[in-house]
Each structure stands twice: as structure tokens, then as C-alpha cells.
Amino acid sequence: MHCLRFLCRLLGKGRHHHRDHDQDNPNAVILQLPLDLLLLITDQLALHDKFLLSHTCKTLRQVTCQDWAIEVSRLSFEDQIGFWAGLAYSLPNRWACLKCCQLHPIDTSDVPRAYWAISARDVPCTVDMSRGVEIEAYSVQHYHVQFALKLSRLGNIHRRYLKALMKPYTCTRKSPIPPLAESYTAEPRIINKRFILREEWKFRNNTSSAIPIFPDEHDLFPSVCPHMDMLYGGPARSRFRKESSIRQMGMRQLEEHVLLKEVTLLEEGIASACESPGQWIFNSCLHCATDIAVMISTDEREGTIRAWHDFGIEGSPMDISWKAHVRDQHAYWLDLGPYLDYPHGSIRELWLEGASHGTGTGQSTLRSVFKKPIDGLSKV
Ligand SMILES: [Zn+2]
Ligand SMILES: [Zn+2]
Structure with a gap:
């Protein structure tokens, strides 16, 4: 509760100012309400809002008077994180840490492109292994x-940090498989x-040699999200290995089929793109x-994989909109x-609003193949 005491002191400084203000304006409308009515209102507030309200002026501090350390310790872990996230929403220099269950101060050198520096920092809270893009040295936390x-x-504070957070990142490199070249954005x-x-x-073949743009012999391919990545080798080999692993689990045929479809969306997408050069395959x-x-270009010299991730709105690190993107290091692969539950294709559409992206046929093809076994399973 060290952090809470620190915050009380921090907010207390402002309180003296507000107390004077309160004394200067004893007719503030909210303070004219009968006490029982005021209590009815404050009882509806989340604990973090009560905490902040209690530090605005002497009267409201008396109305919302609580032992904050005890109140917070009574909360479930999830609600405690919600309390800190609620405070962080109002405090521009703080963020709520899931691992320490407290607030940390802002560090304006900590941006997604500084992944290697961040992951090596000397604090108890390491980064979330989100999506596996850490191999790209770019990791959104x-x-x-x-x-x-x-x-x-807020619009008026830490403008430079906001700009650094939102800065696009590009990395171009030689592929481990010459003569292919790769880039990540x-x-x-x-x-x-x-x-x-x-x-x-992007994967490019800049030479006249005819080699597959998505070769099967090497572990080259991106982890698009914790659920769409390759298991050793290229698309065909990865699919074969996943199928073999699923077979060993002794599941019913329908369940095997569904699980294989689920874990090979990326492999299926690449296979469909190879069959239809020039067409976007969506999933x-x-x-x-x-x-x-x-998509594979019509001359089959360039392959592109794009991903659009929705990390949600302001909230807690416990929210599913964030947690769903984080790899569970302890879970079986x-x-x-x-x-x-979200509308598939909506994130891409949100991004591309107004832009033309072609009319790939893959989306409907893959979806219909995929949906049937899922629907079937729900009836079993
Ligand atoms: Zn922490
Ligand atoms: Zn996923």
C-alpha cells in the first residue's frame, strides 16, 4: 500500500489548494445537497472515483472518508487491478501494472520499438509476450x-511521448534464405x-531464380497472434506437424477437424494465396x-501477410480485449x-475505411468451410 500512501500525499498537495477554493466558494452546488442525497450519489461511484473525489476538498473528504488501504485490500485481485487502472485513467503520469498490482511512473523512453531494452529492465514486472512479434523488436504493451x-x-500533455508511441516502425533485412528479402512494418x-x-x-524474390516465396524448409514465418503461427518450417510442414500432434490426442474426428482448422488458419491462408496469385485471402x-x-503477387515474386489487431479502449490489463492478445506462457500450445466474439473483418474495415483492398474470395471460402464444424460441435 506504499503506492496508495504516496498517492494520498501527492493528491493531498492539491487538496490544500482546493480546500482554500472550497472555503472561498462554500456555495458550490454539490455541497448544497443534503448529506443523505450526496451519499446516495457517492455510493454509486467506483472506488477509484471515490478515492479521487475524497481528495478534492475537505467536505467531500469527510463525506467519502475511508481507510483506503483496508478498502483496497478487501477487493478481489481483478477489482484491485480495476482500482489502479481507474486511477491511472485520471493520472497522466501513471500506469497500472498487472504484475505488481500498483501504479508505476511514466517512462517516456519506453516505446514499442524499444522492446529489447524494455524486456531487459531491472523491475519485477516483465513485458507481456504479446502476439510473438517480439522477434521483430517491436512490441506493444x-x-x-x-x-x-x-x-x-487529454491532448495537452506528453505530446512528444504520444508521437513516439504512435510512430510507425519498419525493418528491412536479408532473408535467411537467399535470395529472398524480408521486411516488417x-x-x-x-x-x-x-x-x-x-x-x-513482405517476402520478396528480387532475382530471376524461381523459388517459392513461402518456402517450406525454414522457420521463417511470423507469429501473427498467439493463435496464428507456424510450428517449425513453412506452411505445409507446419500444418503436417500440427495434424500429427492433434492425431496423438485421441480426440473424436469432428473435434480433430475443428482444432486443426483453428490452429492452421495462417497456413491455410498462405496455401490459398499460393493457389490464387493476385488475390487477397482474408481470415x-x-x-x-x-x-x-x-496475397502472392501475380508474378509470384512477392508475398504479403497483413494483420490488423484491435487492442480495445482505455481499461484494465485484465480486460479480454487485451488479455486475448497475450501469449499464455504456461498453456499447452x-x-x-x-x-x-467480434465481427470478423471489422478491424480491417475500420482501418481501411474508404480504401479499396480488392475483393478477395478467400474469406467466404475459408469461413464457410470452418463454420460448419464449429456449429456442429456446439450441438454435440
Ligand atoms: Zn510492475
Ligand atoms: Zn489470435
């Missing part, structure tokens, strides 16, 4: 999302008060808010967690 949304909402945007990240991986994760699109 929950507090990045929260600071970006909060500073964007990440671009965050705030749309409708939601934090949306678009990622793009969406069933477990986190991520839309994907895959075939345990993909709960299904997430």
Missing part, C-alpha cells in the same frame, strides 16, 4: 496502449478511441481480435483459450 489512448484524450492508429495496430510482413482469429490478409 498494455501500458503503451493506455498511454496512447489517455494522452490522445508496424503502424499503430487510434480509431474511434480504440488502439488498432496494423502489421505487415480472422477466433480467439483474439485480429484480422489477417495474405494447442490450448488456444476461449473464443472471442
Whole structure:
């Protein structure tokens, strides 16, 4: 509760100012309400709002008087995180840490592109292994999302940090498979008060040699989200290995079929793109808010994988809109967690509003193949 005492002191400084203000304006409308009516109103407030209200003036402090340390310790873990996240919403220099269950101060050098520095920092709270894009040295954390949304909402503080948080990132490199070349781009945007990240991986063959743009011999391919990644090797090999692992689980045939479809969306997308050069193949994760699109150019010299992630609105790191994107390090790789209900394709549409993206046929094809076994399973 050290953090809470610190906050009380911090807010207490402002309180003296407000106390004077209160004395100067004893006719403030809210203070004219009968006490029982005022209590009816404050009883409706979340604990973090009561905490902040209690530090605005002497009278309201008396109305909302509580032992905050005891009140907070009585909350469930999830509600305690909600309390800190609620306070962080109002405090521009703080963020709520899920691992320490308290607030931490802002560090304006901590941005998604500084992943390697952040992950090596000497604090008890390590970063969330979100989506596996850490291999790209670019990793959006929950507090990045929260600071970006909060500073964007406030509009008048830490402008430079907000700009750094929202800066697109590009990395171009030689592929481990010559003569292929690779590039990775990440671009965050705030749309409708939601934090949306678009990622793009490009694979190019800049020579006259005819080699597959998505070769099967190497572990090359991106982890698009915790639920869409390759299990060793390229698409065909990865699919084969996943199928073999699922067979060993002794499930019913329908369940095997559903699980294989679920864990091979990326492989299926790439396979469909290879069959139809020049056409975007669309799909969406069933477990986190991520839309994907895959295309091979008509000359088959360039392959593109795009992902659009919706990290949600301002809130707690316990919210499913964030948690769904975080890899559970302890879970078995075939345990993909709960299904997430969101309109598939909506994140891409939100991003591309007004822009033309072609009319890929893959989305409807893959979806219909996929939906039937899911519907079937729910009736079993
Ligand atoms: Zn922490
Ligand atoms: Zn996912």
C-alpha cells in the first residue's frame, strides 16, 4: 500500500489548494445537497472515483472518508487491478501494472520499438509476450496502449511521448534464405478511441531464380497472434506437424477437424494465396481480435501477410480485449483459450475505411468451410 500512501500525499498537495477554493466558494452546488442525497450519489461511484473525489476538498473528504488501504485490500485481485487502472485513467503520469498490482511512473523512453531494452529492465514486472512479434523488436504493451489512448484524450500533455508511441516502425533485412528479402512494418492508429495496430510482413524474390516465396524448409514465418503461427518450417510442414500432434490426442474426428482448422488458419491462408496469385485471402482469429490478409503477387515474386489487431479502449490489463492478445506462457500450445466474439473483418474495415483492398474470395471460402464444424460441435 506504499503506492496508495504516496498517492494520498501527492493528491493531498492539491487538496490544500482546493480546500482554500472550497472555503472561498462554500456555495458550490454539490455541497448544497443534503448529506443523505450526496451519499446516495457517492455510493454509486467506483472506488477509484471515490478515492479521487475524497481528495478534492475537505467536505467531500469527510463525506467519502475511508481507510483506503483496508478498502483496497478487501477487493478481489481483478477489482484491485480495476482500482489502479481507474486511477491511472485520471493520472497522466501513471500506469497500472498487472504484475505488481500498483501504479508505476511514466517512462517516456519506453516505446514499442524499444522492446529489447524494455524486456531487459531491472523491475519485477516483465513485458507481456504479446502476439510473438517480439522477434521483430517491436512490441506493444498494455501500458503503451493506455498511454496512447489517455494522452490522445487529454491532448495537452506528453505530446512528444504520444508521437513516439504512435510512430510507425519498419525493418528491412536479408532473408535467411537467399535470395529472398524480408521486411516488417508496424503502424499503430487510434480509431474511434480504440488502439488498432496494423502489421505487415513482405517476402520478396528480387532475382530471376524461381523459388517459392513461402518456402517450406525454414522457420521463417511470423507469429501473427498467439493463435496464428507456424510450428517449425513453412506452411505445409507446419500444418503436417500440427495434424500429427492433434492425431496423438485421441480426440473424436469432428473435434480433430475443428482444432486443426483453428490452429492452421495462417497456413491455410498462405496455401490459398499460393493457389490464387493476385488475390487477397482474408481470415480472422477466433480467439483474439485480429484480422489477417495474405496475397502472392501475380508474378509470384512477392508475398504479403497483413494483420490488423484491435487492442480495445482505455481499461484494465485484465480486460479480454487485451488479455486475448497475450501469449499464455504456461498453456499447452494447442490450448488456444476461449473464443472471442467480434465481427470478423471489422478491424480491417475500420482501418481501411474508404480504401479499396480488392475483393478477395478467400474469406467466404475459408469461413464457410470452418463454420460448419464449429456449429456442429456446439450441438454435440
Ligand atoms: Zn510492475
Ligand atoms: Zn489470435
